[in-house]
Amino acid sequence: MRTLIFRSVAPYLSSLMILFSIFVLLRGHNEPGGGFIGGLIAASAMAIYGIAFGVSPVRRAIRFHPMALSGFGLFLASVAGILSVFPGVPFLTGLWIYPEVFGVELALSTPLVFDIGVYFVVFGSITSTALALEERERD
Amino acid sequence: MALDASYDVDISQAMVVELPPLADWLVVAPLVVGFVFGALCLMTRKDTGRQPFVAITGLLAMLAADIGLFWHVYTNGTVVMTMGRWLPPFGITFAADMLGALLALVTGILGFAGGVYALQDISRTGRRYGFYPFLLLMLSGVTAAFLTGDIFNLYVWFEVLLIASFGLLVLGSEREQLDGATKYAFLNLIATTLFLLAVAYIYGVFGTLNMADISRKAASVRDSGPLFTITAMLLFAFAMKAAAFPLNFWLPASYHTPRIVVSGLFAGLLTKVGVYALLRIFLTLFGAERDILAGTIAVIAALTMVLGAMGALAQNDIRRLLGYLVISGIGSMLAGLALGSATGLSGAVLYAVHSMIVMTALYFLVGIMVERMKVFTLREAGGLYSSAPWLAALALMLFLSVSGLPPFSGLWPKALLVKASLDVGAWWLAFAILLSGLLTTIAVARVFAFSFWRERDTAQKGAGEVQPAPAATSGAMAGSLTALLLLTVAVGVYPEPVVRVTDRIAAELKAPSRYVEAVFPPGSEPLTTEQTEP
Numbered sequence: 001m002r003t004l005i006f007r008s009v010a011p012y013l014s015s016l017m018i019l020f021s022i023f024v025l026l027r028g029h030n031e032p033g034g035g036f037i038g039g040l041i042a043a044s045a046m047a048i049y050g051i052a053f054g055v056s057p058v059r060r061a062i063r064f065h066p067m068a069l070s071g072f073g074l075f076l077a078s079v080a081g082i083l084s085v086f087p088g089v090p091f092l093t094g095l096w097i098y099p100e101v102f103g104v105e106l107a108l109s110t111p112l113v114f115d116i117g118v119y120f121v122v123f124g125s126i127t128s129t130a131l132a133l134e135e136r137e138r139d
Numbered sequence: 140m141a142l143d144a145s146y147d148v149d150i151s152q153a154m155v156v157e158l159p160p161l162a163d164w165l166v167v168a169p170l171v172v173g174f175v176f177g178a179l180c181l182m183t184r185k186d187t188g189r190q191p192f193v194a195i196t197g198l199l200a201m202l203a204a205d206i207g208l209f210w211h212v213y214t215n216g217t218v219v220m221t222m223g224r225w226l227p228p229f230g231i232t233f234a235a236d237m238l239g240a241l242l243a244l245v246t247g248i249l250g251f252a253g254g255v256y257a258l259q260d261i262s263r264t265g266r267r268y269g270f271y272p273f274l275l276l277m278l279s280g281v282t283a284a285f286l287t288g289d290i291f292n293l294y295v296w297f298e299v300l301l302i303a304s305f306g307l308l309v310l311g312s313e314r315e316q317l318d319g320a321t322k323y324a325f326l327n328l329i330a331t332t333l334f335l336l337a338v339a340y341i342y343g344v345f346g347t348l349n350m351a352d353i354s355r356k357a358a359s360v361r362d363s364g365p366l367f368t369i370t371a372m373l374l375f376a377f378a379m380k381a382a383a384f385p386l387n388f389w390l391p392a393s394y395h396t397p398r399i400v401v402s403g404l405f406a407g408l409l410t411k412v413g414v415y416a417l418l419r420i421f422l423t424l425f426g427a428e429r430d431i432l433a434g435t436i437a438v439i440a441a442l443t444m445v446l447g448a449m450g451a452l453a454q455n456d457i458r459r460l461l462g463y464l465v466i467s468g469i470g471s472m473l474a475g476l477a478l479g480s481a482t483g484l485s486g487a488v489l490y491a492v493h494s495m496i497v498m499t500a501l502y503f504l505v506g507i508m509v510e511r512m513k514v515f516t517l518r519e520a521g522g523l524y525s526s527a528p529w530l531a532a533l534a535l536m537l538f539l540s541v542s543g544l545p546p547f548s549g550l551w552p553k554a555l556l557v558k559a560s561l562d563v564g565a566w567w568l569a570f571a572i573l574l575s576g577l578l579t580t581i582a583v584a585r586v587f588a589f590s591f592w593r594e595r596d597t598a599q600k601g602a603g604e605v606q607p608a609p610a611a612t613s614g615a616m617a618g619s620l621t622a623l624l625l626l627t628v629a630v631g632v633y634p635e636p637v638v639r640v641t642d643r644i645a646a647e648l649k650a651p652s653r654y655v656e657a658v659f660p661p662g663s664e665p666l667t668t669e670q671t672e673p
Contacts, residue, residue, distance in 0.1 A: 065184070065185065067181060067184060067269075068181065068182045068183075068184065068185075070181060071177075071178045071179070071180070071181025071182040071184075071272070072178070072182055073178075074174060074177065074178035074181065075175060075178035075179065075182070077174075078171055078174045078175045078178060079175070081167075081171065082171060082175075085161070085164060088158045088159075088161065089155075089158060089159075089224050090155065090159055090163075090220050090221060090222060090223065090224050090230075091164070091167045091171070091220060091222050091223075092222045092223045093222075093223050093224040094223065
């Protein structure tokens with residue numbers, strides 16, 4: 001799909017989709033959205049970028065191997081559960097802190113960390129699959 | 140904690156008010172450790188030089204957590220933790236009784252032994268394909284399946300270990316492996332789907348997925364609900380997972396294809412998860428249905444044992460032969476389940492522990508044998524006795540152990556099972572157990588005679604090949620094999636402590652109310668669905 005239109009639009013489209021995926025991830029706790037759907041959106045951004053420019057630019061762009069990102073996500077999600085050992089509550093209990101940042105109360109929590117972990121797991125594994133499929137087509 | 144501070148709500152109806160002691164974390168520790176180190180291995184996948192150290196550290200930490208958990212359960216009784224601070228029927232419960240803790244402990248031992256063995260058996264390419272992350276995630280899945288107290292969560296752990304096992308199975312992407320993996324994946328998915336359907340049924344009938352909750356409600360639902368249908372579906376699903384007789388064909392079709400350490404761990408762990416699930420379902424949850432199905436299970440058990448051993452007799456490939464021995468062992472465990480008496484259950488659990496250790500050790504042994512012989516087929520095997528007499532000694536001990544001959548760990552569970560069968564007058568079941576022992580002896584004696592006693596040269600004349608120089612066996616492989624062997628010798632020579640543990644497990648299984656009371660302590664009755672409805 002190396003048409004001029006697609007190649008010109010793809011970088012903007014991909015970056016917008018990544019931005020949107022982060023927005024969806026963050027609003028996910030109380031409204032529709034979350035790590036899983038956010039990860040899917042980000043992975044489709046990578047797929048679009050890959051269709052337009054080929055697989056190796058995508059691999060360069062994300063720096064790490066997608067499966068390593070998946071591993072990082074799994075690690076984050078586990079750590080989110082382990083954090084509840086410190087206040088002595090059972091595994092995976094949601095813990096909240098409300099720091100003031102620039103006069104705005106920010107609700108940070110372990111479910112958020114868990115969700116970011118899910119985001120990375122989904123993003124990593126789907127991107128890995130998509131890139132492998134696109135690579136196979138070429139040879 | 141914000142939960143208490145910012146909102147003034149009475150949470151005692153839905154959440155744990157009294158915080159659990161730190162020691163209770165041991166019930167989730169093995170699988171959390173497995174996940175964390177699995178994730179670390181996944182991140183360092185390309186660093187094949189350093190990755191084994193991360194993985195071995197993780198496996199060691201997992202084993203330590205398993206030992207801690209076992210000790211905690213042994214001294215303090217069933218340990219329960221419900222995730223996310225919810226009260227039992229709402230949150231997902233992990234409940235480790237003696238059965239779960241013992242099997243988790245054996246899993247930890249086998250996982251560590253497998254990780255060490257794999258240092259030599261799995262090449263750098265295998266590590267790049269992700270052997271260690273898959274291994275750690277599979278072990279987490281298996282351990283969690285033994286420890287969870289929620290039936291849907293059990294399904295999830297089955298999926299986790301299944302997906303990790305697919306990865307291990309196709310490590311190397313050889314044609315034969317893909318063929319084996321397809322059969323394995325397809326047939327296992329049928330069983331898993333059936334399990335999921337049964338879980339849906341359970342939720343429809345009981346309105347809960349917590350095993351302890353199901354167990355205490357079963358008596359009141361029995362008249363109106365289709366419990367027999369549910370248990371029959373679960374029996375089918377788990378019998379397939381455990382490779383019981385009519386549903387065992389996927390096992391010999393796939394277990395000989397992956398790397399030998401993977402085969403060994405599969406043989407030791409995966410089918411036993413099916414057996415564990417059967418014990419849990421039929422003893423803790425649906426005791427009355429087990430009594431009805433006992434005859435059927437007994438027939439399945441006898442056929443599985445005898446036909447498994449006969450299948451082993453007919454094989455030429457050593458790995459396929461071992462696959463049939465795994466199946467034969469499953470029959471013995473099912474016999475204990477069918478008998479249902481304290482002696483029978485104790486025998487079944489002891490047999491499960493014995494079989495986990497010995498089957499894994501046997502595959503490890505075959506790995507070392509094949510490294511020297513370069514062939515998997517009995518027809519071409521030979522000459523090992525002259526080149527490695529120490530290996531012959533190890534092999535003989537393992538072969539005696541798997542046949543159930545003294546002084547090794549196979550003897551005691553078989554003795555218990557035969558005694559339990561004769562106690563209820565099921566002479567034919569006792570006969571099947573003894574017959575399968577005899578057939579197993581003949582099958583492994585064939586392996587010993589062909590690959591150790593026969594001269595390599597006479598075997599080679601027919602094949603007309605040049606004899607390869609025997610490779611030196613690495614310390615990692617021989618070490619982990621010897622460690623497992625020492626365990627089976629220890630259990631065989633001094634079975635008292637282990638039998639005391641399995642007797643206690645049998646007593647716990649016979650009294651499911653103790654499991655229920657551990658999850659729902661008397662006096663602190665939580666909100667139930669009936670109470671919420673006006």
